[in-house]
Amino acid sequence: MPDQKQDSTEEVLIAAPVIALQEIGNIGGGLLREVGSIFWFIINTIEETIERVREGRVPFTASSFFRHAERAGVDSVPLVGLVSFFLGLTMALLTGYQLQRFGTERLVPGLVSIGFTRELGPLITGIMLAARIGAAFTAELGTMTVSEEVEAIEAMGIGPLRFLVAPRMLALFFLMPCLSTISNISAIFATSLISKAYFSIAFPYFIDLVRDSLLIRDLITGVMKSFLFGVLIAAIACYRGLNVKGGAAGVGSATTSSVVTAITVVIGVDTLYNVVYTNFFPT
Amino acid sequence: MNSQNSHMVALRDVTMEFEDKKVLDDLSLTVEPQERLVIMGQSGSGKSTILRLILGILRPHTGEVFFKQFEITRLKRRKLQQVRHDIGMVYQYSALLSSRNVRDNVALPLEELTTKSRKEIDKIVDQKLDLVGMKDARDLTPSELSGGMKKRVSLARALTMEPELVLFDEPTAGLDPVIASVIDELIISLTDNAKVTSIVVTHEMSSAFRVGTRMAMLYQGKIIEDADPETFKNSQNPVVAQFLSGSTEGPILEGSQDAIAKK
Numbered sequence: 347m348p349d350q351k352q353d354s355t356e357e358v359l360i361a362a363p364v365i366a367l368q369e370i371g372n373i374g375g376g377l378l379r380e381v382g383s384i385f386w387f388i389i390n391t392i393e394e395t396i397e398r399v400r401e402g403r404v405p406f407t408a409s410s411f412f413r414h415a416e417r418a419g420v421d422s423v424p425l426v427g428l429v430s431f432f433l434g435l436t437m438a439l440l441t442g443y444q445l446q447r448f449g450t451e452r453l454v455p456g457l458v459s460i461g462f463t464r465e466l467g468p469l470i471t472g473i474m475l476a477a478r479i480g481a482a483f484t485a486e487l488g489t490m491t492v493s494e495e496v497e498a499i500e501a502m503g504i505g506p507l508r509f510l511v512a513p514r515m516l517a518l519f520f521l522m523p524c525l526s527t528i529s530n531i532s533a534i535f536a537t538s539l540i541s542k543a544y545f546s547i548a549f550p551y552f553i554d555l556v557r558d559s560l561l562i563r564d565l566i567t568g569v570m571k572s573f574l575f576g577v578l579i580a581a582i583a584c585y586r587g588l589n590v591k592g593g594a595a596g597v598g599s600a601t602t603s604s605v606v607t608a609i610t611v612v613i614g615v616d617t618l619y620n621v622v623y624t625n626f627f628p629t
Numbered sequence: 630m631n632s633q634n635s636h637m638v639a640l641r642d643v644t645m646e647f648e649d650k651k652v653l654d655d656l657s658l659t660v661e662p663q664e665r666l667v668i669m670g671q672s673g674s675g676k677s678t679i680l681r682l683i684l685g686i687l688r689p690h691t692g693e694v695f696f697k698q699f700e701i702t703r704l705k706r707r708k709l710q711q712v713r714h715d716i717g718m719v720y721q722y723s724a725l726l727s728s729r730n731v732r733d734n735v736a737l738p739l740e741e742l743t744t745k746s747r748k749e750i751d752k753i754v755d756q757k758l759d760l761v762g763m764k765d766a767r768d769l770t771p772s773e774l775s776g777g778m779k780k781r782v783s784l785a786r787a788l789t790m791e792p793e794l795v796l797f798d799e800p801t802a803g804l805d806p807v808i809a810s811v812i813d814e815l816i817i818s819l820t821d822n823a824k825v826t827s828i829v830v831t832h833e834m835s836s837a838f839r840v841g842t843r844m845a846m847l848y849q850g851k852i853i854e855d856a857d858p859e860t861f862k863n864s865q866n867p868v869v870a871q872f873l874s875g876s877t878e879g880p881i882l883e884g885s886q887d888a889i890a891k892k
Contacts, residue, residue: 397707403744490726498724501684502738502790503713505706509741 380607387507387585388577391515394508406513414514418479419521423528425478426471430529433470434458434536442545451545455552456559458537459530464564467530468522469616472575475522476608480583483514484604487587488597496588506588515580522576523569530568563627571619575612582608636695637662637794637826638683643692644850645678652678653689654850662793663820665827667841669872671881674847676830677721680796683828684716685709696794714742717787721799723779725771725786731758732767735786742790757785761815777808784815788823795819797829801836813839834873838862846872848881 398405442454487510490496499506534556541547547555586604590596638660645653652675660666670676681687682694685701694701699712725734732754739750758764761781771779780800787795797816801809813836819825820842831837837844844861846854846869854861854869864870871879 394706493727494720494722494724495726497681497686498718498720499726499737500686501713501716501718502742503710504738504741505710 384581384585387511388515388581391507391511391581394505395512398505398508405508410513411517414517415521417482418475418514418517419524422475422478422521422525426474426525426529427532429474430462430467430470431532431536433466434462434533435540437461437466437533438537438540439544442540446545451541452547452555454541454545455534455537455547455555459534459556459560460564462530462533463560463568465568465616465620467526467533468568468571468575469612471522471526471529471572472579472612472616473609475518475525475576476579476583476612477605479518480579480608481601481605483580483583484587484590484601485597487584488590488600491588491590492593492597511580511584511588514584515577518576518580519573520576522579523572526568526572567623571616574615574619578611578615579608582611636660637664637697638828639693639695640679640682641693641695643682643689643694645675645682645687645689651850653682655692656847656851658845658852658855660794660826660828662826663824665816665820665829665840665842667829667831667837667844668847669832669837669844670847671872672832675850676847677798679847680718680798680828680830683794683796684713684718714738714790715793717790717792717795719780719783719787719795719797719800721802723771723776723783725774725779725783727771730768730770731763731774731782734771734782735789738786738790753789754785757788758782760788761785762811777804777812780804780808780812781815784812788819791823792825794826794828797827797831799831799833800829801831801833806835809833809836810839812836816840848872 395405437458438454441457442451445451445453445457487496490510496506496510499509538547538549538552541552542549583604586600586607590600636659638658640656640658643653643656644651656679658679668676668679678687682689683696683701685694685704688702692702696712696716699708701709701712704712725731726737729737732751735754735757736750739745739753743750745753755764755767758767761784763778763781763785766774766778766782771782774782784800795816800812800816804812816827816829817840819827827840829837829840838858841858844854844856844858845852846861846864846866848868854864854866856864861869862873864873867880871881
């Protein structure tokens with residue numbers, strides 16, 4: 347018996363790398379499949395919407411678009427503004443104290459404004475929208491899928507992607523840059539307060555410093571990213587919602603998965619964007 | 630393809646599997662215009678799957694599904710959407726859009742698929758709601774309706790596009806006998822007044838025999854009996870006989886007889 351046990355342990359040890367490799371392969375394969383599915387999901391939504399426009403009909407009602415825009419955009423303003431304000435305060439305070447040791451606290455306004463317009467504004471807004479709106483979209487569409495509402499829409503001959511996904515995607519596409527801008531403004535405002543209170547930088551001088559350091563390309567980069575994040579968050583949320591299986595528990599796990607995926611994708615795409623951007627357009 | 634033209638619906642050698650479980654096994658079935666076909670069978674036997682195959686929501690693993698001259702399995706998305714305008718579907722749990730009120734639910738296909746004015750749409754919606762006796766519930770939301778009311782609104786919605794074929798998935802399940810009779814009579818009146826062909830999936834006996842002009846029994850993925858109601862009622866097939874009598878003795882529960890005996 348002990349011999350047999352040793353044998354089986356050895357077999358497992360020998361097989362272990364193979365099993366590990368298989369698992370990695372499975373995870374990698376699954377990931378690629380998901381990326382492909384979401385890509386085609388976006389393409390199909392655009393295609394269905396364009397098909398409808400070509401027929402001379404509006405793809406969805408203005409009220410449907412504005413309802414989502416209000417929920418995703420206007421209602422998110424307090425959250426985005428407040429969180430960015432606190433982040434601006436913290437960032438200005440921490441960097442200011444470090445730079446003060448070298449007598450370069452004048453750099454704080456430029457540092458925070460470049461950091462936010464190019465990077466943190468879109469990123470923080472993306473993460474907050476993924477959690478706040480992505481979850482709502484997934485839960486809503488997931489519940490509709492479970493209660494056969496989506497199938498009923500499809501059975502009537504109405505394209506569910508055009509009817510349900512397109513207004514949500516377009517709302518986030520347009521609202522995301524607006525929210526990023528609000529995030530930037532509240533962070534820069536917070537920095538101006540800290541600069542005045544701790545580092546004696548008066549408001550007009552602060553504005554001059556910000557204007558000197560900000561480049562138009564920083565602003566454009568931030569806005570471009572925001573558009574991209576908006577589409578990705580909406581696409582992931584709607585995709586997860588429409589693919590819910592298994593009742594209420596399915597809606598719950600799809601919502602969790604939607605938020606986790608959207609946040610990971612936003613951060614991942616942001617990194618990729620920066621790598622590409624700094625390589626092709628070095629400062 | 631021409632041979633299919635006279636049928637309203639034709640399924641030919643259809644096989645359907647869900648995760649290695651064969652739900653439909655080489656199934657063939659035709660439905661003629663203005664017929665009211667009732668498909669009976671145990672829960673989970675694949676009755677609803679047949680309806681979803683006709684709508685093109687599911688695609689069969691093998692075989693062909695025809696609606697009139699169109700081969701549903703081969704249609705492109707756009708064409709399939711157009712073909713679906715001629716098919717109405719009443720879902721088991723109604724599937725009304727919970728965010729819209731009754732009027733908006735019934736008006737949805739008209740708003741999305743036609744270029745009718747709001748006035749015209751309102752007129753049709755009122756007419757359809759009147760037909761199912763739900764005109765007073767126009768402004769209520771689905772959450773304010775009972776099961777029977779939801780079913781009737783769902784039927785009104787299925788009829789707004791004047792379909793040639795209406796599919797009913799358990800139309801009377803869970804309803805009181807009076808409302809069940811109302812629904813049954815509505816289904817019958819559709820054929821009489823609007824020349825609609827109906828496929829009704831149910832296992833409510835009384836309802837099935839009241840509505841059906843033809844009955845089919847689905848068992849283990851195949852149609853084992855297909856006849857007019859009178860012949861069906863007197864079928865010699867032991868599965869059909871057991872199903873109609875509701876007895877625990879017979880081929881349907883063969884595998885689980887021991888478990889029942891123990892109970």
